[in-house]
Amino acid sequence: MKLKLIFLLGLFFSYNLFACSGNGLEGLPDSARSGFNLSDIEQFAERASGNYVALENRPEGEFEVNSVSEEDLMQATSKVGQFLGDARGEEAIKKLLGKSDTNGDGKVFQSELKPFLAFIGLGNGITRGYWAEGILDYYGTGSPKYLDHDSGKKMLIDMELY
DSSP, X not given: OHHHHHHHHHHHHHHHHHHHTTOGGGGSOHHHHTTOOHHHHHHHHHHHHTTBOOGGGSOTTOOOBOOOOHHHHHXXXXXXXXXXXXXXXXXXXXXXXXXXXTTOSSOBOHHHHHHHXXXXXXXXXXXXXXXXXXXXXXXXXXXXXXXXXXXHHHHHHHTTOO
């Protein structure tokens, strides 16, 4: 899987390098072009960059998710819903915070959220940090961002799991 990801990222960057120079794949030697399906590379490039604001449009040092896909939202809702089972309302918040707040301070920081996301099967080793960052950027409070009772309640209400 890692090898395939590295290969696809290599294709993505190679394609962008030649596409930006106006040469497309024509700038590559024949041996390098053989076997490439340009539409697959274009689709990968579109998916890889589709949810993020272009670098030149971001304030320096800021990472911002432009939009959350419907598929991602459904996946997160499904995984959290499976974890909660029949629990709703305050019982759901207690269950969510009880499992993810490992030090019991009532706050779920990114270092606590990532293992919880792994426990419920959301994301993978590469994407889990982005999931946690996105959740905390949107629902979190304080600095550094964390989930607490009120922000957890808002998240569960938005997921229709409260």
